[in-house]
Amino acid sequence: MAITGTPSGKHLVHDNPHPLRIAIVGAGLGGLCAAIALRRQGHEVELYEQSESGIETGAAIHLAPNANGVLRRWGLFAETFGANNTDGLVERRFMGEIIRDVDLTAPNKMWQHPWQLVHRVALHSKLKETATSKVGPGIPAIIRTASKAVHVDTEAGTVTLEDGTSVAADAVIGADGVYSRTRRFVHGKQTRLFSSGKAAFRFLLQRKIALEDPVTAPLVERDNVLTMWYGADRRVVMYPCNHNETLNFVCIHPDNESHATQSDGACVFCRRK
Structure with missing residues (x-):
């Protein structure tokens, strides 16, 4: 996660640090979980997903007891989906x-x-519903599909999308997976997978x-x-x-x-x- 600093001439999007405006790159399982946690704390969250549909694919996954503890505190009981x-x-x-x-x-x-054992599509759908629903604590998160991030300025707190759009935020979270484009902007190096x-x-x-x-x-x-x-x-x-x-x-x-x-x-x- 990159949090914007306050160098001379630069300010947070909000003068009051709460709520923060959060930009999350990636609307997969990780990005949606981050969005739910942050909206529950009262922050304004927007997710930028490179796919046009924002729909999960894949097979099933484990929900370990500790992960289930978090979901259940959010009111999500996987046996219901x-x-x-x-x-x-x-x-x-x-x-x-x-x-x-x-x-x-x-x-x-x-x-x-x-x-528990759950199909990841069912889990993703429920997380997406919870993150964006008007029902529940906090401000509903917004998901922007077909929004591929190509650059992050960690000092200014801006995300540049493939179409040239620049998004300003108080904090940027990279949740764009193993092939993350945001990771290298945090530490300044190109990450090599092994x-x-x-x-x-x-x-x-x-x-x-x-x-x-x-x-x-x-x-x-x-x-x-x-x-x-x-x-x-x-x-x-x-x-x-x-x-x-x-x-x-x-x-x-x-x-x-x-x-x-x-x-x-x-x-x-x-x-x-």
Whole structure:
């Protein structure tokens, strides 16, 4: 986050430092969470999203207990928009032999909030609704789509968009992901990404399809269970979302075996995630 200073001849957008005018670059999960937290504190928030639709894509994600604690304090209960609890964990060798089968209902009681599995599109939609709704504490956030940020002046507190528009703010938050354009303006250096050595392809499957197949049915017959298959240098992770109606698969493998290109569309997005 960059907060504007007050050098000679420059001032905050507001003479009174509260509320602040906040510009958030990126309207994904992180940007929307920041917007909700800030509007609840009474600040004026605008988000600048480079996509034309501002609609999330992708598969499912975990909501760890600590993350769920924040959401629940905001009045967001993920089970109301498709999340299911993680009640069991099954680990298998790559040929299917069970390594361990753990009932997590008792261990999960140590947490104040549940460990849940949710489709990221459902989560994004709820966060977007909460950030921009006229109902709730604070001033509704505004999302500007088709607004790609190309430059940030951290001293002046301005964001320049691709179309030449300049936006002034008291504070600028970069929430534009791993390929962030704003990051380098904070520390003045071009950030170089490095590989973890692993890549992942994701896909979704309707659970009823797996239940109708006698080969796969035993693998998905229990609700709220996360399953992993382990190989020497790769693994497959499967878990349900959308109230156990959808199965999310994550296929993790050495990244030198990935051959996805930009023309593959959603597959490239999934691999990068």
